[in-house]
Amino acid sequence: MASFNRGLLNAAIKLSQESPIQGLQIEYAEVDSLPFINTDLEVDGKYPPAVEAFRQKILEADGFLFASPEYNYSVSPVLKNAIDWASRPPNVWATKSAAIISAGGGFGGGRAQYHLRQIGVFLDLHFINKPEFFLYAFQPPAKFDKDGSLVDEKAKETLKAVLQALYTLTVQLKGSA
Numbered sequence: 393m394a395s396f397n398r399g400l401l402n403a404a405i406k407l408s409q410e411s412p413i414q415g416l417q418i419e420y421a422e423v424d425s426l427p428f429i430n431t432d433l434e435v436d437g438k439y440p441p442a443v444e445a446f447r448q449k450i451l452e453a454d455g456f457l458f459a460s461p462e463y464n465y466s467v468s469p470v471l472k473n474a475i476d477w478a479s480r481p482p483n484v485w486a487t488k489s490a491a492i493i494s495a496g497g498g499f500g501g502g503r504a505q506y507h508l509r510q511i512g513v514f515l516d517l518h519f520i521n522k523p524e525f526f527l528y529a530f531q532p533p534a535k536f537d538k539d540g541s542l543v544d545e546k547a548k549e550t551l552k553a554v555l556q557a558l559y560t561l562t563v564q565l566k567g568s569a
Contacts, residue, residue: 394540396495396529397459400551403542404457404493407552413559418457421449423474434480443477450478455489455562456517457555462496462504467511479515486516489565491558493525493551495535500526518565520557525550 405418425442427433433440439447450456460467467475478484492508494501505526512519527547529535535544542548 394536395461396527396536396540397461397493397501399536399540399542400493400495400525400527401457401459402540403548404551404555407548408555411552413556415563416555416559418555419449419453421446421453421474423470426470426474426477429473429476431480439477439480446474447478447480447484451484453488454566455558456485456491457558458490458492458508460492460494460501460504460508462494462499462501465503466507467504471508472511475511475515483515485512487565488517489520489558489562490517491520491525491554493527493554495527495529497528497530500528502526518561520554520561523550523553523557525554 401420405420408416408418423446426446427440427442433443438444458471460471463469466472475485490512492505494505496504505524509519527535527544533544535542535547537543542551
């Protein structure tokens with residue numbers, strides 16, 4: 393079975409290409425190859441090559457779309473690791489826009505989203521407030537097909553609204569910079 397949260401990101405990428413919001417481009421940032429955060433890996437103010445490349449990608453981005461399953465009422469460990477690496481001095485998340493989407497069980501990843509918002513306060517990220525996107529992935533009717541692609545039309549419409557809100561906030565923040 394494919395990851396539902398990866399399916400949400402893939403749907404967002406596809407939606408941005410099919411009915412583009414002027415200027416919106418979504419690129420997936422791979423975080424699986426980052427080493428577990430360890431300041432002993434920082435040598436002479438430099439980070440490991442995979443971390444440097446990830447930090448540069450974050451630095452160049454105007455905004456972020458996070459997708460995370462819920463693990464123990466929080467974000468996934470691999471996402472938290474990536475967040476921590478990019479927050480090392482200088483914090484490359486700061487002053488940028490962000491939105492969160494999630495798919496999961498009982499709360500649809502909602503507790504992880506709220507925890508990510510708390511983390512974002514320290515990082516100086518600016519999250520959209522509405523719409524919120526929590527997808528209850530395990531309740532019928534099916535929200536994803538067997539390949540992990542989002543098939544729920546209502547969810548796609550809400551996802552489009554999230555993308556529009558993220559784009560609008562991004563433009564506002566860049567204009568005030």
